[in-house]
Amino acid sequence: MTSMRLRDYQPADMDAVLRLWDEVRTEGVEPVYALAEVLASCEKDYAVVAADGDRVLGVAVARAAHDQGWIVFLAVTAPARGSGIAGKLLAALEQRMAPSGLTKLSILVPDEQQQIGALTRAGFADRAHLSYFEREIPVKQRELAVLRDLGGRILPRDLWGSIAGMQTEKELLERRLVLPLADPGLADQFGVQAPRSIVLFGPPGTGKTTFAKAVASRLQWPFVEVFPSRLAHGPQGLAGGLRETFTRIAELDHVIVFIDEVEEIAGQRGGEPPSAMQGVTNELLKIIPAFRDSPGRLLICATNFIRALDAAFLRHGRFDYVIPIGLPDAAAREAIWGRYIPEQAAESIDLALLVARTDGYSPADIEFAARSASQAALEQSVFGVSSVEWAAGPEGALTGPSTADYLAAIDRTRATVSSTEAFEFREDIAALART
Template identity: 65%
Template sequence: MSVWRIRDFHSDDLDGILHLWEELTALKIDPVYGLSEVLASCEKDQAVVAMHGDEVIGAAVGRAAHAQGWIVFLTTAQRWQNQGIGTAMLGALEKRMAPFGLAKLSALLPESASRVDAFVNRGFEVKKNLRYFERHIPVQREELRSLAELGGRMLPRDLWEGVGGMQREKELLERRLVMPLAKPEMADQYGVVPPKAVVLFGPPGTGKTTFAKAIASRLDWPFVEVFPSRLAADPKGLAGALRETFLKVSELEHVVVFIDEVEEIAAQRGGEPPSALQGVTNELLKIIPAFREQPGRLLVCATNFIRALDSALLRHGRFDYVVPIGLPDVAARHAIWERYIPAGVTGLVDLDVLVSSSEGFSPADVEYAARRASQEALERALFDSVDAAAPANPAGSAAPAGPTTEDYLSAIRSTRTTVSAQVAAEFLEDIERLARL
């Protein structure tokens, strides 16, 4: 073949490197560094190319970090293999990086990479018993300002596991929402369109906000909560502030947007004269289709009164799923009670009795009863006499400090449940009529 040569990278070489990348990935070789990283390093770090005439037939890209250097990309066009081009490019790249005073030059290769001659020829050694770990940072530096302006944040990564019980709801949300969004390439392979919007509905205090946050945590996406009451104070008006908020949201690569009590801005339209909120509902109905056109985002709306929502909002094409979130089941109540019982009395409190006695309680009701029992036990310990406060103890040892089973049962008996029998019955009717799973 004709003579090839090695030279420094020029910006005009980007098309050639793209061609080399496409050739590499066509061979089912997935480079360790992404294309955007490789192209950025070409411009900002160190890179050399192999040329045949005006054609780029190979590229080597490196990055220096203190005394450690990394080979970000190395490849040679298929028809130019076995001519020492890779070895020559590595040599030229190492020479370019010499002024950085590197003590070590390393390379990470995918398991599918079979051609390692260039590295061996340049004196690289294969390191055994190493494992490569990688984590993508969900919010890039340029997105931080937008996220801060929206009052958004990254949530702890363990919120999904922290939702105790509610297995049916968790499994449904995992299958319908989380997996298609977390694995979009696989979803596309099966013809599944990742969801863009979902409504969570159910009685007050049943954990809809908890589920919305858990979904963001599970996806490792930023969480932005939209508060209609705050937007209403904006000089632009509620509709204008809502529109501007979603424009700002579009600057984020990934995001879960949460609107609680969405009925405040999407109530049933009608009546004469028209309500001032009808314009806000109209604005939201226009925002959702535009939001759905953007990849990597999910709108979660929650409501305690799904019957109050405008019927146009729930039509197909706006929300993919309408998911009921009801009162916690036995396993969920057990997990919630467990969360509030102090470590000092764990094992001494009869959890099964508390769980059975609190049927019909929402998570908020359980929390209220648990905190009330703890408060009353503390007050008894502080203000009652020692003899009156100390429970009988046949063994003669000091009783552990903390609430007893009876304290919790007393608090349960005095707790007024959030969800009445009528509301619970209406919720079951709403599931039949409006749920879309």
């Protein structure tokens, strides 16, 4: 189902919805809403379809009532269950309904329904112990315009779970960030001050941005990335642009603010005459304490070169934690390879060998090697110009790249992080990390 996509319901999908309706009832589940109501909502309200080519794999249908959205039908065909389609349908439905000012999305589930797990994983909670599930829509209507102006967004709910491996980093972020921020009442009971700002540091391409987005996904807070290079071209200049941006951010109830490559605007100050960037660094140092005064927000700064940051920038009181993010471990490398190896070739690939051969590679390095091997396989299938061995089906038809193709691509891919950089990273952990 690599070609699965989500789209709005179309009249031509009616037969597929009817088949899903019949499939649900055949399994002994009687839908809460009548078929006529479901079809009417498909035409007049909100309906999203998951499709693989011309084949409909699932559908989610909802209607609005005041400030609450009600899901009237949610179904995924049996062969596609367990692949996360239900959660994706629910997320797409929420994105379409949130601009109408809705604050909750609810669903009534028959006692016989077997897919309750998909609802709990998607953030719904059983409120009345009557198979009644609801979840809060994280962004209120009044915040949508602000979020749009800032270029922010609500990220899919499943990003945290999609990070395989890296258990040390995940557990640290879960305990230090997510736990106190998700349940401030519990944190307050134990005298824990929820973090307001952190630094993620590590070599290039190690997934710092991915972890920042995953935290926003886990909390279901809006994610706003600040791009200093864009602000620098504004009429107020970089310092003024930063000040105005954070003033607008203060209008949001909850938010994750992310600044990548923060060393560009928070580098070491000094020298005569003072550089123009010193004023920007000073402005950022003023912004952070004001940002930290309000609950429900977290600033995440990422840097590849933590040694380049101004000493005042990293001191206690400005950042709660300074967390290292290193190269992917074996479990993470295996998961990354799994994303890019085609399904039809997967059984013939020595995945353990690829994982071992890419020790010290960043996620971006592995992605490049995987895509390079796939491109070479495509060219071989069309032009027959490759010199490496190819995976073949039972009748000799080419099915995709082989282990040899991937190994050849690995050999052609230079690791982003050198041994010197890896050594310096370990030194930085000892000298600067605060976890």
